[in-house]
Amino acid sequence: MGYQWDFATVLSYWDVLLGGGLATLRLFAVTVTLGLGGGLVMGMLRHAGSPVLRYPATAFVELFRNTPVLVQIIWFYFALPVLVPFDISPFLASAMGITLNTIAFSSEIFRGGIQSMERGQWEAAKAIGMNHAQTMRRIILPQAIKRMLAPLTNRGIEVFKMSTLASIVSYPEVLNQAKLIASMEYNPIESYTTVAIIFFVVLFPIVQATYVLERRFGKSD
Amino acid sequence: MSDPGLLRLIADLGFLLPGLLNTLKVTGMALLFGVPIGLLLALGRLGGIRPLRVVCAFVIEFFRTTPPLVQLFWFFFALPILINVEMTPFIASVVTFSIQSSAFFAEVFRGGINSIDKGQWEASKAIGMTRGQTLRRIILPQAVARMIPAFAERSIELLKTTTLVSTVSFADLMFRANDLAQRTFRPLEVYSAVALIYFTVILLFSQGAGAVERRLARGSDTMAR
Amino acid sequence: MQPIVQVQDLHKNFGSLEVLRGIDLDVTEGETVVLLGSSGSGKSTLLRCINFMEEPSSGIIRLHGKAVGQQRNGRTVYRGAELCKLRTRIGMVFQHFNLFPHMTVLQNVMEGQVTVLRRSREEAEAKAMKQLARVGLDEKAREFPARLSGGQKQRVAIARALAMDPEVMLFDEVTSALDPELVGEVLKTMRQLAEEGMTMICVTHELGFAYHVANRVTFLHQGQILEEGTPQEVLGAPKAQRVREFLEGHSLFKLPG
Numbered sequence: 117m118g119y120q121w122d123f124a125t126v127l128s129y130w131d132v133l134l135g136g137g138l139a140t141l142r143l144f145a146v147t148v149t150l151g152l153g154g155g156l157v158m159g160m161l162r163h164a165g166s167p168v169l170r171y172p173a174t175a176f177v178e179l180f181r182n183t184p185v186l187v188q189i190i191w192f193y194f195a196l197p198v199l200v201p202f203d204i205s206p207f208l209a210s211a212m213g214i215t216l217n218t219i220a221f222s223s224e225i226f227r228g229g230i231q232s233m234e235r236g237q238w239e240a241a242k243a244i245g246m247n248h249a250q251t252m253r254r255i256i257l258p259q260a261i262k263r264m265l266a267p268l269t270n271r272g273i274e275v276f277k278m279s280t281l282a283s284i285v286s287y288p289e290v291l292n293q294a295k296l297i298a299s300m301e302y303n304p305i306e307s308y309t310t311v312a313i314i315f316f317v318v319l320f321p322i323v324q325a326t327y328v329l330e331r332r333f334g335k336s337d
Numbered sequence: 338m339s340d341p342g343l344l345r346l347i348a349d350l351g352f353l354l355p356g357l358l359n360t361l362k363v364t365g366m367a368l369l370f371g372v373p374i375g376l377l378l379a380l381g382r383l384g385g386i387r388p389l390r391v392v393c394a395f396v397i398e399f400f401r402t403t404p405p406l407v408q409l410f411w412f413f414f415a416l417p418i419l420i421n422v423e424m425t426p427f428i429a430s431v432v433t434f435s436i437q438s439s440a441f442f443a444e445v446f447r448g449g450i451n452s453i454d455k456g457q458w459e460a461s462k463a464i465g466m467t468r469g470q471t472l473r474r475i476i477l478p479q480a481v482a483r484m485i486p487a488f489a490e491r492s493i494e495l496l497k498t499t500t501l502v503s504t505v506s507f508a509d510l511m512f513r514a515n516d517l518a519q520r521t522f523r524p525l526e527v528y529s530a531v532a533l534i535y536f537t538v539i540l541l542f543s544q545g546a547g548a549v550e551r552r553l554a555r556g557s558d559t560m561a562r
Numbered sequence: 563m564q565p566i567v568q569v570q571d572l573h574k575n576f577g578s579l580e581v582l583r584g585i586d587l588d589v590t591e592g593e594t595v596v597l598l599g600s601s602g603s604g605k606s607t608l609l610r611c612i613n614f615m616e617e618p619s620s621g622i623i624r625l626h627g628k629a630v631g632q633q634r635n636g637r638t639v640y641r642g643a644e645l646c647k648l649r650t651r652i653g654m655v656f657q658h659f660n661l662f663p664h665m666t667v668l669q670n671v672m673e674g675q676v677t678v679l680r681r682s683r684e685e686a687e688a689k690a691m692k693q694l695a696r697v698g699l700d701e702k703a704r705e706f707p708a709r710l711s712g713g714q715k716q717r718v719a720i721a722r723a724l725a726m727d728p729e730v731m732l733f734d735e736v737t738s739a740l741d742p743e744l745v746g747e748v749l750k751t752m753r754q755l756a757e758e759g760m761t762m763i764c765v766t767h768e769l770g771f772a773y774h775v776a777n778r779v780t781f782l783h784q785g786q787i788l789e790e791g792t793p794q795e796v797l798g799a800p801k802a803q804r805v806r807e808f809l810e811g812h813s814l815f816k817l818p819g
Contacts, residue, residue, distance in 0.1 A: 119419055182539040183532050184497035186511060191532060194524035277404040284406075284504055291407055304414035312403045312411060319402035460660035460719075462615060464674035464726055465650035467642070474677055478664050 119305070126306045129297050136293030137314070140279045143289060146211050148275050151218025152268065158219050159226025160252070173223070180220035186281055189213035193285045210282035218275050225267045229260035266329040273319055273326070290314065349517060349527070356513035357534060363427070363509065364496045367434035371495070372488075374435060375442025382447060385468070393443070400440035406501050409433045413505045426507035430499070438495050445491060449484035450476055482553055489546030493539055500535075510534065564627050566591045566761050567612060567730055572621035574607055574785075581607045583785035585621070589730070589763060594756045596772040596793075597765045599782035600808060605765045608782065609732050612763065613652040614645045625651065625729075650678055653723030657735040659715040661707040661722070667694065668703040671722045679726065686725075693721040697751050713744030717751055724755075731755065733764040749775075769812055773797050781805050 126133075161173035180188065193209035233256050241251040283292035291311055298307040381393035400408065413429035416422075453476050461471035503511035510531060518527040565588035574582035581604045589595055597605040610616045612623060614630070617640055623630050630648060631638040662670050671690035675681045681689070694700040697717040707715055716736055723731060733752065737745045749768060753775050756762055766772065772779055772793055779796040781789045781804075789802045800806050 178540075179536065182536050182543065184500040184511075184535055186500040186503075187528070187532050187535055190511075190515075191528045194518060195528040198525040273402070277402075280404040280406040281501075291404070291410070295410070298414065304410070305418055308407060308411040308415050312399075312407050315403045315407065316399055320398060323398060323402055454660075456656065456658050456660035457662065459615065459656060460662070460722075463613065463649055463654040463656075464722070465646045465648075465678045466674070467646055470677050474673065475662055 121306065122303065123306050123310065125301050125303055126294075126297060126310050129293075132293045132297060133290060133310070133314075136288060136290030139287065140276075140289040143207065143210060143214070143279045143282055143287070144276050147214040147218060147278070148272055150211075150215045151275060152222050152271070154215065154219035155222025156226050158223035159230065162223055162227045163230050165248075177220045177223055180216050181224075185213055185217045185278055186284065188217055189281055189285060206282060206285040206287035209285055210279075210287050214275060214278050214281070217278075218271065221274075222268065222271050225264055225271060226260075228267075229264040230256060232263060233260055262333045265333055266326050269322065269326045269329060273322055276319065277315070349521070349530075352517055353510060353513050353531065353534065356508060356510035357538070359507065360496070360499055360502075360509040360511075363430050363434065363499045363502055363507070364492075366431045367438050367495060367499070368492060370431070370435035371438035372442055374439035376446055378439060378443035379446035379450065380472070382443065383450060397440045397443050400437050401444070405433070405437050405498050406504065408437055409501055409505060426502065426505045429505060430502040430507050434495060434499060437498070438491065441491050441494075442488070445484050445487040446480075448487065449480035452483055453479050485550055485553060486546075489543070489550070493542055493546075496539060496542070497535075563590060565589055566626060567763070568622075568624040568627070569608075569612065570622045570624070572608070572611060572623065573619045574604070574611055574616060575619045581785050582611070582618075585782075585785075585787060587780065587787070589761060591761050592759045593777045594760075594762045594764070594775055595778045595780060596776040597763065597780050597782060598767075598769075598772065598796075598808070599788075600811075602784075603782040604785040605782045606734055609734055609763060609765050612730075613649050613654055613732055614640065615654070646678070650674070650726050651728055652730045652732060653726055653728035654732045654734065655716070655719050655723055655736045657739050659707075659712075659719045659739075661715055661718060663707055665706075666703065667699065667705050667707065667710070667718050670707065670718060671725045674722065674726050690721070690725055693724045694718070696724065696754075697721045698747075711744060712740045713747045716740065716748045720748075720751055720755075730761045730763065733762065733766065735765050735767070737766065737768055767812070769797060769809070781808070 158173055158177065161169050162177065164170050164173075189210050189212075192212045193204055193206065196209070197204050230252075237255055237259070238251060241255045246254070279289050280291040282289050283295065286292065294307040294311045298304040301307075378393045378397055381389045382397065384390060409429065412433045413424055413426065416429075417424040450472075457475050457479070458471060461475050466474070499509065500511040502509050503515060506512065514527055514531040518524040521527065567587070567589040569585055569587040572582050572585040572587075573580070585604075585608055587595075587608070597608060599605045607616060611618050614623075618638070620638070622638065625648065629638075630644070631640045633639075661667075662673065665673060668687065668690055671693055672683070672686040675686035675689060676683060691700055691703065694703055697720055699714060699717055699721065702710060702714065702718075707718065710718065719736075720731075736752075737748050740748065745768070749771050752762070752764070752771070756775050764771075764776070774793075776793050779791065779793050780787055781796060781800075781802070783802075783804055789796055789800060789805050796805065797809065800809060
């Protein structure tokens with residue numbers, strides 16, 4: 117093999133990569149909080165008694181689970197501006213696509229967690245006079261959260277990886293920066309390997325944590 | 338929203354549909370390679386040889402923690418330089434997604450195999466079976482039925498993930514959509530239509546997988562413990 | 563006459579937990595031995611060491627006088643292939659049956675014969691039907707295990723073990739998971755086997771079976787043999803205090819007469 121690996125060149129652009137990393141983190145922070153938070157609300161809507169709440173929620177979830185994230189991002193970046201009077205930045209398009217997608221997927225985790233609680237818990241709460249909201253808040257959710265930790269962490273990992281899709285609409289996250297470096301220095305091997313290693317190093321401990329959570333609290337996804 | 342005219346709509350659809358075919362082609366090929374590789378990785382991970390276990394675990398973890406887009410770029414831009422081969426978008430896509438999906442399939446296999454009652458291993462061991470015989474005759478036949486939902490889910494995920502191949506200029510549905518949108522200056526109609534196409538195809542596959550699952554569940558009523 | 567199974571100074575540790583602390587046990591051909599003891603006494607572990615479902619930490623086990631394993635640097639080393647072959651000569655029946663749910667009763671009894679002993683399908687089927695008839699279940703041959711009662715499942719498990727033509731049969735609390743009214747049919751089958759001359763080692767709580775069918779009763783406590791003798795001796799006139807306490811705990815058992 118005659119190729120000479122040279123990481124020094126890539127690493128000399130550490131400030132560029134760092135900027136990319138921060139952009140990745142910014143996108144991740146927004147999408148994961150809104151995505152999981154919205155997912156909780158959506159999950160409860162899907163579990164709701166009244167069809168007026170349930171059907172739209174189900175339609176939303178089905179739409180955003182059965183279309184690819186990239187299609188969603190591209191739609192928000194190219195198609196939505198036709199409908200609305202303001203500009204959609206790469207950040208906004210990516211954030212919207214990933215967030216809505218995450219809401220749809222995590223709502224299923226929440227719904228599953230809520231549904232997996234035995235009926236006996238609902239009945240016991242009802243018998244002491246609790247209403248639906250109180251039962252949710254004091255009895256069901258605290259117990260369900262434990263079972264949902266592992267699948268939710270998995271979802272978080274997926275969201276983190278999805279941030280790379282933003283590079284396709286030119287949001288300057290870390291993969292985008294690597295592409296830039298690669299085009300300037302003609303070293304795609306080192307550039308892309310570096311990005312892969314960055315993701316691996318960041319996510320590997322979290323994946324291990326998921327295994328621990330799985331073992332302690334039960335199955336994931 | 339102005340009406341592009343029915344004929345034009347049909348022409349546009351005619352342009353998009355070969356893209357859909359290409360999407361299905363890549364997904365199909367990736368599945369064809371990904372499932373067996375996933376099984377091998379899972380067996381390596383569960384097996385008795387320590388170095389093999391470590392290597393398989395590493396491969397699985399690495400391809401699950403790195404984003405598919407990074408993997409695709411690496412296989413398309415980086416690998417050809419490293420090993421001096423011609424890498425077409427199609428080959429790069431199939432290689433990337435075969436390996437990427439195999440890592441996830443390996444976990445499905447591992448989950449399925451582990452979900453089989455330990456007593457089955459005991460009984461097989463007691464009549465003198467080796468690990469290999471036990472896996473082949475007793476464990477895997479039972480595990481496969483349980484893994485079908487997860488397989489279906491993973492396959493559909495794969496179908497969605499292959500939209501990334503448009504970024505390396507493989508002419509899948511997404512790529513053709515980009516092309517069409519740029520040419521006709523009608524991103525709203527084009528991308529909405531594409532979203533609808535993906536939605537329909539995926540929904541069909543989901544329902545199909547659900548039906549297969551239900552039929553197998555009925556047939557395996559006799560298999561319940 | 564040389565014992566068919568000889569256990570010499572058997573020790574078994576699980577990590578720092580010493581479960582077996584030096585067991586010596588000889589079983590002659592045709593003998594039925596019952597292992598008794600409270601939970602944690604090591605009786606199941608001892609049984610599982612005999613067919614190497616668990617690997618001994620130290621000590622020697624001999625089958626027909628020949629030691630299992632090879633001596634290397636003062637330790638015994640066991641090769642997987644040797645143990646697999648050994649397990650075809652010793653049959654084991656489990657508390658939770660462990661039948662193969664994706665195969666019919668007949669296929670369950672044929673599986674070991676075909677895959678491990680490499681008998682032809684015709685030979686295996688004939689032998690399987692013979693063993694199923696022996697336990698009284700030949701009419702259920704084409705059923706799946708899910709359709710059988712617990713007692714029937716356990717008898718199929720016995721047939722599955724017998725189809726391998728073992729020299730010794732090990733029974734690990736085989737009636738403990740059964741509804742009381744189904745226990746009888748399994749014990750009846752085991753009694754029949756004993757009378758036909760099968761060498762059997764049983765871990766059980768069925769003191770009636772021990773009294774009426776066993777040739778020898780061995781009482782284990784904390785990994786060692788506390789008392790050993792005929793059923794009349796150990797169950798009728800136990801010498802050790804602990805054995806007396808154990809029997810009193812099983813208040814359902816009353817000495818005949």
